[in-house]
Each structure stands twice: as C-alpha cells, then as structure tokens.
Amino acid sequence: VSLPKFTLPAREPFPANVIALIGGLPDVRLFRRDLLARAYRRVLSRGVQTLGYGSEYGEPRLLRALTAHLSSARGVLAAAGELLVTRGSQMAFPLLARALCEPGDVIAVEALGYPPAWEGFRLGGAELRAVPLDRAGIRLDRLQELACRSRLRAVYVTPHHQYPTAVTMSAPRRQGLLALAERHGFFVIEDDYDHEFHWSGRPVLPLASADPARLVIHVGTLSKLLAPGLRVGYVSARAEVVERLARLRMFIDRQGDQTLEAALAEWLDDGEFDRHTKRARRAYAERRDALAAALEQHFAEGLEFELPAGGLSFWARSRLGMPVERLAELALERGVLIHPARRFAFDRRPREFLRLGFPGHTPSEIQKGVGVLAAIVKASAA
Amino acid sequence: VSLPKFTLPAREPFPANVIALIGGLPDVRLFRRDLLARAYRRVLSRGVQTLGYGSEYGEPRLLRALTAHLSSARGVLAAAGELLVTRGSQMAFPLLARALCEPGDVIAVEALGYPPAWEGFRLGGAELRAVPLDRAGIRLDRLQELACRSRLRAVYVTPHHQYPTAVTMSAPRRQGLLALAERHGFFVIEDDYDHEFHWSGRPVLPLASADPARLVIHVGTLSKLLAPGLRVGYVSARAEVVERLARLRMFIDRQGDQTLEAALAEWLDDGEFDRHTKRARRAYAERRDALAAALEQHFAEGLEFELPAGGLSFWARSRLGMPVERLAELALERGVLIHPARRFAFDRRPREFLRLGFPGHTPSEIQKGVGVLAAIVKASAA
Numbered sequence: 134v135s136l137p138k139f140t141l142p143a144r145e146p147f148p149a150n151v152i153a154l155i156g157g158l159p160d161v162r163l164f165r166r167d168l169l170a171r172a173y174r175r176v177l178s179r180g181v182q183t184l185g186y187g188s189e190y191g192e193p194r195l196l197r198a199l200t201a202h203l204s205s206a207r208g209v210l211a212a213a214g215e216l217l218v219t220r221g222s223q224m225a226f227p228l229l230a231r232a233l234c235e236p237g238d239v240i241a242v243e244a245l246g247y248p249p250a251w252e253g254f255r256l257g258g259a260e261l262r263a264v265p266l267d268r269a270g271i272r273l274d275r276l277q278e279l280a281c282r283s284r285l286r287a288v289y290v291t292p293h294h295q296y297p298t299a300v301t302m303s304a305p306r307r308q309g310l311l312a313l314a315e316r317h318g319f320f321v322i323e324d325d326y327d328h329e330f331h332w333s334g335r336p337v338l339p340l341a342s343a344d345p346a347r348l349v350i351h352v353g354t355l356s357k358l359l360a361p362g363l364r365v366g367y368v369s370a371r372a373e374v375v376e377r378l379a380r381l382r383m384f385i386d387r388q389g390d391q392t393l394e395a396a397l398a399e400w401l402d403d404g405e406f407d408r409h410t411k412r413a414r415r416a417y418a419e420r421r422d423a424l425a426a427a428l429e430q431h432f433a434e435g436l437e438f439e440l441p442a443g444g445l446s447f448w449a450r451s452r453l454g455m456p457v458e459r460l461a462e463l464a465l466e467r468g469v470l471i472h473p474a475r476r477f478a479f480d481r482r483p484r485e486f487l488r489l490g491f492p493g494h495t496p497s498e499i500q501k502g503v504g505v506l507a508a509i510v511k512a513s514a515a
Numbered sequence: 516v517s518l519p520k521f522t523l524p525a526r527e528p529f530p531a532n533v534i535a536l537i538g539g540l541p542d543v544r545l546f547r548r549d550l551l552a553r554a555y556r557r558v559l560s561r562g563v564q565t566l567g568y569g570s571e572y573g574e575p576r577l578l579r580a581l582t583a584h585l586s587s588a589r590g591v592l593a594a595a596g597e598l599l600v601t602r603g604s605q606m607a608f609p610l611l612a613r614a615l616c617e618p619g620d621v622i623a624v625e626a627l628g629y630p631p632a633w634e635g636f637r638l639g640g641a642e643l644r645a646v647p648l649d650r651a652g653i654r655l656d657r658l659q660e661l662a663c664r665s666r667l668r669a670v671y672v673t674p675h676h677q678y679p680t681a682v683t684m685s686a687p688r689r690q691g692l693l694a695l696a697e698r699h700g701f702f703v704i705e706d707d708y709d710h711e712f713h714w715s716g717r718p719v720l721p722l723a724s725a726d727p728a729r730l731v732i733h734v735g736t737l738s739k740l741l742a743p744g745l746r747v748g749y750v751s752a753r754a755e756v757v758e759r760l761a762r763l764r765m766f767i768d769r770q771g772d773q774t775l776e777a778a779l780a781e782w783l784d785d786g787e788f789d790r791h792t793k794r795a796r797r798a799y800a801e802r803r804d805a806l807a808a809a810l811e812q813h814f815a816e817g818l819e820f821e822l823p824a825g826g827l828s829f830w831a832r833s834r835l836g837m838p839v840e841r842l843a844e845l846a847l848e849r850g851v852l853i854h855p856a857r858r859f860a861f862d863r864r865p866r867e868f869l870r871l872g873f874p875g876h877t878p879s880e881i882q883k884g885v886g887v888l889a890a891i892v893k894a895s896a897a
Contacts, residue, residue: 137616141762144762166563167559173555177549178548181546184546186743223767233519314516362568362770380521383523384523384635385609385768386606386768390775391744
C-alpha cells in the first residue's frame with residue numbers, strides 16, 4: 134500500500150533541560166495545581182452532567198463566564214451563539230479556514246508570524262499570501278493590492294503585540310484595516326493571544342471591541358495564560374461564522390472537556406483567574422526587567438531592541454558579527470534555546486533578528502542564559 | 516461579507532428527559548466520578564509535567580498503558596510509534612482521510628453505518644462510496660468492484676458488531692477482506708468501538724490482531740466505555756500512518772489533555788479500568804435481557820430480531836403496520852427516543868428497521884419505554 138504525498142512538517146523536538154529564552158512558553162510553576170484539582174473535583178461531585186454528550190459550542194457555564202470576562206476585560210461583546218470554546222486557539226485555525234474558504238480562496242497572513250496558525254489555515258483548505266509589516270503593523274497598501282487581485286476571505290493579524298515582533302498596531306492602522314475589510318468584504322481574524330500582558334501605556338482594546346459590522350473574528354486562549362497543557366481557547370464572531378465552526382468541530386472532536394471547562398468557568402467567576410493573571414503578570418514583569426538588564430549588560434553593542442509595550446518577548450536586531458542561526462546552534466549545544474527570525478518568516482529566509490523571550494524562567498536563570506550567549510559571541514570574536 | 520456555501524449538517528438537539536432506547540449512550544451513572552477526581556488530583560500533585568507542552572502522540576504513560584491493554588485484551592500489538600491518542604475516536608476520521616487521501620481518492624463505507632465517521636472522512640477530503648452488507652458483513656464482491664474502478668484508499672468497517680446492525684463479521688469474510696486489501700493495496704479502518712461488550716460465544720479478536728502486513732488501522736475509544744464526556748480514543752496502525760496522523764493533529768489540537776490521559780493510564784494499570792468494564796458489562800447484560808423481555812412481551816408479532824452476540828443494541832425488522840419514522844415521532848412526543856434505520860443509511864432512504872438500544876437505562880426504565888412504544892402501536896391500530 135502506497136501513501137500519497139504529504140507535506141506537513143514534523144515537530145522539532147523540544148530540547149529537555151534548557152534555559153528557553155523564547156516567548157511562547159508560560160511558566161507552569163506559577164500555576165496552582167492544587168486549586169485545579171479542587172475545582173475539578175467540585176464539578177464532578179455535583180453530578181454526572183459534564184460526563185455525557187453536551188454542546189459542541191462549549192460547556193454552558195464556561196460560555197457564560199467567558200462572555201462576561203471578554204466584555205469586562207476587553208470590551209468584546211458576544212451575544213448568544215457568537216462564542217465557541219475550542220481546544221486552545223490552535224483548533225480555531227483549521228476550522229476558520231474551512232468555514233470561510235472554498236478552494237482557491239485566500240487568507241492573508243503577516244510576513245513574520247505564527248507558523249502553526251498558517252499550517253492550521255492550510256489544513257482547512259485556505260491558500261495563504263504574506264503581507265509585509267512596518268512599524269505600525271500590517272501594510273494596508275499591500276493588503277489592498279491582494280484584496281484586488283485575489284479572492285481574499287480573511288486576514289490573520291496579531292494587533293495587540295504582533296507575533297513575533299511585539300509591535301502594537303497603531304490606532305490609524307486599526308481603523309484603516311477595518312475600513313478596508315468592510316470595503317473589500319473580508320474578515321479580520323484577530324489573534325489576541327497575550328492580551329493580559331501589556332506593560333506600559335493605556336491598555337489597548339482589541340479590534341473586536343470597535344466592530345459594529347462584526348467583521349472581526351476574535352480568537353483567544355486560556356492555555357497561554359494558565360498552562361499550555363490545558364487546551365482551552367475560544368472564538369468570538371458573528372453567529373453565522375460561529376455556527377459553521379461548531380458544526381465543523383462536531384466532526385473533528387465532538388465537544389470539549391466539559392469537566393475542565395466547568396472548572397475554569399468557576400475560576401473566571403470566583404476571581405481565581407484574575408489572581409493567577411496578577412501573579413503571572415508580576416512574575417513576568419520582573420523577568421522582563423531581568424532580560425532587559427542582562428541584555429544591556431552583555432549586549433549593549435551587539436543587539437538593538439526597544440522595550441515593547443507588551444508581550445513576553447523582545448525583537449532584537451543583531452549586529453553580533455555572526456549569523457543568528459549560528460548563535461542559536463551554539464547556544465543550544467550549551468543549554469540555551471533562542472529563536473532566530475527565520476523561524477517566523479513566511480518566506481523562510483534568514484534575517485538578522487532574534488526573538489528573545491522571558492516568561493519561562495526566573496531572573497537568575499535568565500541572567501545565566503544571556504551569559505551563555507555572551508560567552509559564545511565573545512569566543513567567536515576572539 | 517458573504518460566506519461560501521457550506522453543507523455540513525447541524526446537530527439534532529438531544530431531547531432532554533427522555534428514555535433513550537438507543538445504542539450509543541453509555542450510562543454515566545455507572546462511572547466512578549470520585550475515583551476520577553482522585554486520579555486527576557494524584558497526577559497533578561506529582562508535578563507540573565502534564566501542564567506544559569508535550570507529545571502530539573499522547574501522554575507517554577497512556578501510550579504505554581494502552582499498548583499493554585490492547586495487546587492483552589485484543590491481541591493488537593503496537594510497537595513504538597504505532598499508537599496515537601486522539602480525542603475520542605471522532606478525531607481519527609478526519610485525520611485518517613487527510614493522511615491517506617488525495618483529492619478524488621475514495622474511502623468505502625458500509626451502506627448502513629455511522630454517519631459521524633462519514634462526515635469526518637469527508638472533512639478530511641475523502642470521497643465516500645457505500646458498499647452493501649449481508650449477514651456476514653460487508654460484501655466483498657462489491658468492494659472488489661469498487662477497488663477496480665476507483666482510487667480506493669481504505670474501507671471503513673465495524674467488524675466486531677456492525678454499526679448499526681450488530682452483526683459480527685464472519686471469519687471467512689475477515690480473511691477475504693484482508694486478502695482483498697492486500698491485493699488491491701488499500702487500508703482497512705477497523706472501528707472497534709464496543710469491543711468490551713460481547714455477550715455470547717468466544718470473544719472475537721479484531722482484524723488488527725491477525726494482520727502481519729499492518730494493513731489494518733485499528734480505531735478505538737475509551738469514551739464509549741467510560742463516559743462520552745471524556746474524549747479519549749486511539750489509533751493503532753503502521754508507523755508511517757501514525758506519524759502522519761500525529762503531524763496533522765499538531766495543527767488541529769496540538770496535544771491531548773495530558774492530566775486526564777495520565778489519570779486514565781493509572782486506571783488501566785491499577786485495574787480500575789477492568790473493574791469499570793465488569794461493572795458496566797454486568798449492568799448492560801441485565802438491561803439487554805430486560806429489553807429483550809419487554810420486546811417479547813409487547814412486540815412478539817410486530818418486531819423481528821435476533822439477540823446479537825454482542826453490542827448494546829438490537830436491530831429489529833418492523834412489521835408494525837406503521838412506518839418506523841412515524842413511530843419514532845410519536846414516541847418522542849411521549850418521552851421515548853428510538854432510532855429508525857434511515858438515520859444510519861448512506862442513501863438516506865427509509866427502511867422498516869429500528870435500532871433499539873439498552874445501555875442508558877435501568878430495566879424498569881426500559882420496560883416503561885417499550886410500554887410507551889406498545890401503546891402507540893396499539894392506538895394506531897385501533
């Protein structure tokens with residue numbers, strides 16, 4: 134039996150026992166496992182209802198709690214039928230592509246972005262086209278060109294803190310993007326993956342908070358905030374989109390883990406979610422400062438970056454005199470994981486930038502990791 | 516913004532507070548919620564490892580425990596890389612179609628079968644063709660015709676207890692099916708959804724237990740046995756197939772719920788899984804007898820069925836003098852849910868058969884439900 138051709142990439146194995154100076158890995162040591170066990174038990178002790186078949190939209194208690202949370206924390210309003218619970222945000226991507234696209238339809242993505250979302254969209258049948266970025270976000274002139282010459286169904290953006298560059302999309306760019314979407318009739322898929330982590334300036338509300346036409350499809354996750362091992366995300370969008378996602382979800386996965394979803398609903402309702410967020414924000418703010426200080430100390434010359442207004446990583450231009458790919462390779466041999474720009478590039482071409490993240494480690498671990506990088510650069514210059 | 520056409524069916528709402536004389540609904544009241552809460556807490560108390568990113572193949576402890584279980588309970592041997600944990604068996608279907616099929620490739624299905632699997636295969640890009648059944652299982656002459664005139668990649672079968680007719684595939688048919696698969700180069704997707712519930716005669720081992728060429732893709736689930744709300748299934752197949760499924764799974768769902776998977780691994784290892792199986796088997800055997808007795812009492816004339824060797828339902832030919840669809844409609848108005856044959860028919864045509872299931876209710880509830888059916892038939896004859 135022969136198998137047809139198959140192009141999906143294999144996962145790179147995550148190296149064990151490294152200092153991972155990367156952005157997307159929350160510190161699960163901050164997570165209150167004892168409280169999760171307790172909430173889980175409480176839900177189960179109440180009855181059998183979370184153990185049977187249920188709604189493909191999500192456990193009703195979590196839908197209610199998330200609706201209230203998104204309204205108060207982000208100004209995103211979801212009426213009945215406008216919210217779906219997914220497995221992390223990852224599940225949203227193939228479902229969205231399948232709901233929005235026919236063969237040949239296009240989803241635009243940022244030229245530097247989040248490859249697992251791209252693969253998800255492709256899996257759902259979308260053609261992808263990359264649109265360049267500038268310092269205000271995705272370039273609207275180029276997006277407009279694309280809208281004119283292809284069947285553009287949606288654009289996927291990360292406006293709060295652009296993934297991976299951490300740039301916040303400017304207010305005029307936001308207005309322009311929504312106007313363009315309305316004019317050309319495409320959706321805006323807003324991945325608000327780290328809404329909780331904004332460090333300076335006024336909190337920026339999502340695109341979905343100022344979208345009377347409901348052109349924005351707001352995607353979020355609790356996994357990145359609480360623990361990646363808890364696969365709970367959500368999509369808020371107009372009801373006709375959410376209904377399609379729900380139908381699709383039926384045949385991929387039937388429904389979520391209702392017991393876990395009910396437990397997390399309790400956390401949203403009783404304040405434990407907010408307490409965790411505060412705990413994490415405090416820890417990450419300290420780590421951010423630690424990474425900035427360590428980079429300042431060791432790389433005042435070689436790495437150029439601005440402290441971003443939010444997010445869990447810095448985007449640094451390298452003037453180290455050695456390719457960032459080579460630095461990453463040598464660092465990994467010495468137990469430090471960093472991500473060169475190429476990893477995030479739609480065109481797969483190297484660029485002399487690094488994404489350096491801080492959430493996963495304590496200040497002293499961060500200091501140690503940056504020290505290793507400095508030693509490598511020094512040795513190579515010698 | 517206009518949406519492209521979309522053909523996926525909506526879920527029929529499951530009616531509340533009915534006596535559901537259907538096959539697929541295990542009784543979650545038999546499930547030890549207290550023990551699940553305890554196992555979950557035990558796993559969490561050991562450390563953070565189930566809360567981070569992990570393997571897309573499944574939690575390693577569950578892979579080990581399932582490997583041992585499938586080997587001892589079913590004679591299905593899985594080497595390293597030949598087993599994947601999914602969300603229920605449902606997730607296996609779209610992943611398998613996507614892994615095995617290019618556009619235009621065909622998966623054959625049974626003419627009476629399990630529509631959620633069909634939708635899953637379609638979602639993964641397969642073309643479906645139905646093959647008729649006879650009393651020994653899927654008809655090989657018709658399957659062979661199909662293999663000769665189409666790009667047949669796989670056939671989806673339910674050999675243990677055919678879904679929905681409960682027929683066990685005969686030994687010669689099994690040998691013939693594997694020989695045909697080898698000759699024509701297609702896979703056999705064996706959905707062993709209720710392996711644990713065999714009532715009479717020798718236990719029948721799955722196709723996958725006698726398949727040195729590894730042409731069988733063995734799909735199973737713990738959800739049907741334990742509780743539908745726990746979405747844990749698995750696929751055992753040759754490594755090159757499982758690797759594709761794992762890569763696909765990454766971009767749909769990243770990974771399973773590792774905490775739950777580790778808890779279920781403990782149950783497999785410490786005997787709680789077997790204790791639950793015995794408990795359920797005892798309860799369901801009693802309910803099977805209750806349904807048979809109630810049908811005998813009320814429908815000695817109108818319904819014709821054989822006690823199947825296994826499974827959780829009877830397949831009954833109706834000679835009631837009213838269409839089974841009409842009976843189902845009237846029954847639902849009076850609080851009893853039954854499934855007419857049409858629901859399982861690939862061609863969507865009605866047939867004068869009913870699937871009557873017994874796992875979800877106690878003997879007295881079953882007796883009451885059958886009484887309601889009898890009263891309806893009597894009133895309509897009057």
